[in-house]
Amino acid sequence: MFTDKANAIFKEAIDIYHVINTVDQPFVNKYDKNEDVLGHLLYRKCWIDTVQWHYEDIIRDPQIDPVAALTLKRKIDASNQDRTDMVEYIDSYFLEKYKDVTVKEGATINTESPAWGVDRLSILALKVYHMQEEATREDASDAHRAACQTKLDVLLEQRVDLSTAIDNLLDDISKGYKYMKVYKQMKMYNDDELNPVLRNIKK
Numbered sequence: 001m002f003t004d005k006a007n008a009i010f011k012e013a014i015d016i017y018h019v020i021n022t023v024d025q026p027f028v029n030k031y032d033k034n035e036d037v038l039g040h041l042l043y044r045k046c047w048i049d050t051v052q053w054h055y056e057d058i059i060r061d062p063q064i065d066p067v068a069a070l071t072l073k074r075k076i077d078a079s080n081q082d083r084t085d086m087v088e089y090i091d092s093y094f095l096e097k098y099k100d101v102t103v104k105e106g107a108t109i110n111t112e113s114p115a116w117g118v119d120r121l122s123i124l125a126l127k128v129y130h131m132q133e134e135a136t137r138e139d140a141s142d143a144h145r146a147a148c149q150t151k152l153d154v155l156l157e158q159r160v161d162l163s164t165a166i167d168n169l170l171d172d173i174s175k176g177y178k179y180m181k182v183y184k185q186m187k188m189y190n191d192d193e194l195n196p197v198l199r200n201i202k203k
Helices: 002-020 037-059 066-097 114-135 142-175 196-202
Strands: none
Touching: 002 037, 002 114, 002 142, 037 066, 037 114, 066 114, 114 142
């Protein structure tokens, strides 16, 4: 199943990130895009999410220097753009894969594209990793570890459910019972012409 591969790659990316465990470490994709384009996309997607997860931790430090916080905010904005780009690349992969499928009469469209489901699956992998850390943290209280274990159990159940839903969606698309559309980015805040603040700076 597709999500077996995705979940394994997400775990690999998260584990490798945490060997050095710094947002400044260099990125090396473990998957050659010419040999495994899907693996290449999934690994890159999860790495972006993992770095951004830690950006979000850092920026919440109440003692952070305001100048450093602004610099970090710019990095988070850029990361969000990269994240959205990767979702579109993954959806483009699926569009190409299923381009010759004959859509059956009465076929329906899903509320989200397959890659946005993958986006949630990648974030869920990060939640599982970090909740597992908390559930086994030796310097935490028994009550803390127990509460986090309960949350971890829910996250693991959620991952099974989300994985099943994504696999079912892709199966339905492959058989023509569902079809997909990709609406390219309509973000306005990064566009010099659509964001009035940026537009006024240009004048």
